[in-house]
Ligand SMILES: Nc1ncnc2c1ncn2[C@@H]1O[C@H](COP(=O)(O)OP(=O)(O)OP(=O)(O)O)[C@@H](O)[C@H]1O
């Protein structure tokens with residue numbers, strides 16, 4: 137969301153000039169992954185059998201998925217002024233993401249909620265990680281609120297472990313002022329509710345063999361941002377069916393961003 141005042145206006149003008157259709161405000165994190173047989177005790181050194189560095193952060197993940205589907209994207213975030221930060225910026229560029237608003241700082245990077253803004257038209261809010269006392273303005277100011285089961289539980293205080301539970305939670309969130317509420321349910325797909333169609337609807341997904349579901353939620357949100365920006369005439373239900381499909385592809389490969397499909401790898405009827 138652009139801040140008001142001069143910096144905000146300059147930012148909007150620059151984004152408009154670059155014509156990014158999906159602008160993600162969120163985190164870029166470097167994952168340092170060590171595979172070990174157990175966790176070390178405090179102060180203990182143990183041998184690992186594998187180590188790798190991955191690009192993560194919920195905001196950047198979502199941006200990468202949208203970009204790989206063909207969206208013109210821009211990532212608004214801060215990374216450290218160090219080699220990880222340099223590598224991350226390179227990763228964004230490799231994914232054709234504009235880094236004009238990707239800043240570097242000597243302060244530690246902070247992972248916070250991510251907000252997707254597409255050219256002042258639609259805002260998609262992904263309250264991750266969720267907090268129970270979220271500022272009520274987030275509900276009224278976002279066009280679309282999309283969260284997973286545990287986030288829905290934190291936000292509503294209700295138990296969410298089935299499509300019918302999720303339906304009840306969407307009704308509570310809608311009462312707080314959201315236009316559209318979506319709750320993702322892993323292998324069960326998602327549940328949607330909108331002011332236009334105020335009856336919760338379950339959108340099931342493909343039955344696939346999941347090998348690694350890490351980052352599935354961000355693949356889903358990134359795909360949804362892509363459809364909101366590039367196919368605004370599709371019904372919400374159709375956008376969600378397609379986002380389910382894309383996220384289901386991502387769970388069939390290992391890793392987070394490494395499992396996100398490109399447009400060229402997907403069926404033509406998704407575009
Ligand atoms: N096992 C699965 N089979 C098919 N699709 C899946 C599976 N798991 C997740 N998905 C797809 O990914 C979407 C998001 O999954 P989920 O609700 O688990 O999000 P999440 O908890 O935020 O994910 P994560 O935290 O693992 O990144 C689902 O709505 C669905 O479309």
Ligand SMILES: *[C@@H]1O[C@H](CO)[C@@H](O)[C@H](O)[C@H]1NC(C)=O
Nearest residue numbers: 263264265266284285286287
């Ligand atoms: C939902 O997302 C949060 C991150 O905000 C994650 O910690 C949690 O494990 C996810 N819940 C489910 C059910 O996958």
Ligand SMILES: *[C@@H]1O[C@H](CO)[C@@H](O)[C@H](O)[C@H]1NC(C)=O
Nearest residue numbers: 364365366367368369370371
């Ligand atoms: C979307 O719908 C509007 C109004 O129905 C129409 O004018 C416009 O051409 C459509 N856009 C696309 C890309 O189909």
